Amino acid sequence: MDFSQLIQTIAVYALPVLFAITVHEAAHAYAARYFGDDTAWKMGRVTLNPARHIDPIGTIAMPLLLYFATAGTFLFGYAKPVPVRFGNLRHPKRDMVWVALAGPGANLVMALMWGTLFLLLKGVGLEEVFFYAMCKAGISMNVGLFVFNLFPLPPLDGGRIMVGLLPMRQAMAFSRVEPYGFFIVIALIFLQVLDTFWMRPLTALTRMLVNLLLTPLSLLVS
Numbered sequence: 001m002d003f004s005q006l007i008q009t010i011a012v013y014a015l016p017v018l019f020a021i022t023v024h025e026a027a028h029a030y031a032a033r034y035f036g037d038d039t040a041w042k043m044g045r046v047t048l049n050p051a052r053h054i055d056p057i058g059t060i061a062m063p064l065l066l067y068f069a070t071a072g073t074f075l076f077g078y079a080k081p082v083p084v085r086f087g088n089l090r091h092p093k094r095d096m097v098w099v100a101l102a103g104p105g106a107n108l109v110m111a112l113m114w115g116t117l118f119l120l121l122k123g124v125g126l127e128e129v130f131f132y133a134m135c136k137a138g139i140s141m142n143v144g145l146f147v148f149n150l151f152p153l154p155p156l157d158g159g160r161i162m163v164g165l166l167p168m169r170q171a172m173a174f175s176r177v178e179p180y181g182f183f184i185v186i187a188l189i190f191l192q193v194l195d196t197f198w199m200r201p202l203t204a205l206t207r208m209l210v211n212l213l214l215t216p217l218s219l220l221v222s
Contacts (some may be wrong), residue, residue: 012130016114016138018050020145021079023110024103025053028082031102035095038086045082053079081155093171097164099159107146108206114138115214123221143210147202151194153185154178 026048029040046054054060058078062096089095118135126132155178163171177184188194211218 004027005052012133013137013141015083016134016141019138020107020110020141021059022048024145025079025082027102027106028084028099031099032084032089035099036090037085037099039085039088040082042173043083055080080219093164093168095164097161100160100164103147104146105158107142108210111139111142111146111206111210112213114142114144114212116217119217139207139210142218143184143203143206144199147199149204150202151198154181156181156185166196 005042026046029045029047032039033046036161039048053077058080084094084096084099086096086099089099097149114135118132118139121135149156150161152158152162154160154163154175159174159178163175165171166174187192
């Protein structure tokens with residue numbers, strides 16, 4: 001593997017990854033406090049300080065090891081989960097849906113922000129390719145996190161949304177999957193089931209949505 005290419009890739013992705021993870025987790029923490037649970041707030045997680053959300057293993061070591069091991073074809077990582085005591089929420093079953101949606105929602109907004117920045121740079125005629133590459137990385141990272149985290153399996157956000165939407169009996173049964181959810185997701189990733197039947201189609205749809213929402217600005221700067 002070309003070392004200079006590795007450094008360039010890290011430089012392009014470092015800021016988008018930090019923002020994507022930090023704002024995602026901070027959004028969960030803020031939503032939890034808004035709906036009545038201040039557990040994360042008391043722990044200092046309602047913040048844009050990346051140090052509060054980064055997990056040394058999941059955010060740094062694991063992605064780097066996978067990058068080297070797979071020549072950059074497979075990346076996976078995670079941040080420190082935001083602690084939420086759902087019983088503290090004013091309407092636990094309903095509010096947990098909004099708390100879970102806050103993280104992916106923040107990623108979708110950030111994808112739009114990176115896309116806006118890309119178009120604005122294009123509009124002013126900037127020729128530095130590094131910044132365009134960073135904007136594209138920001139869009140890709142946030143779209144990827146948006147789609148991945150909506151996969152309907154606990155402990156992912158999509159799983160918690162399902163628990164909040166299902167009738168109580170089915171929700172309780174479904175929530176029992178959570179202790180095994182992480183291992184199921186890893187297995188689905190390695191079997192390429194998650195990529196084929198979830199990530200690819202939903203990523204394409206999300207990119208279409210982002211492009212559609214950015215169309216007015218794109219027409220203005222073209």
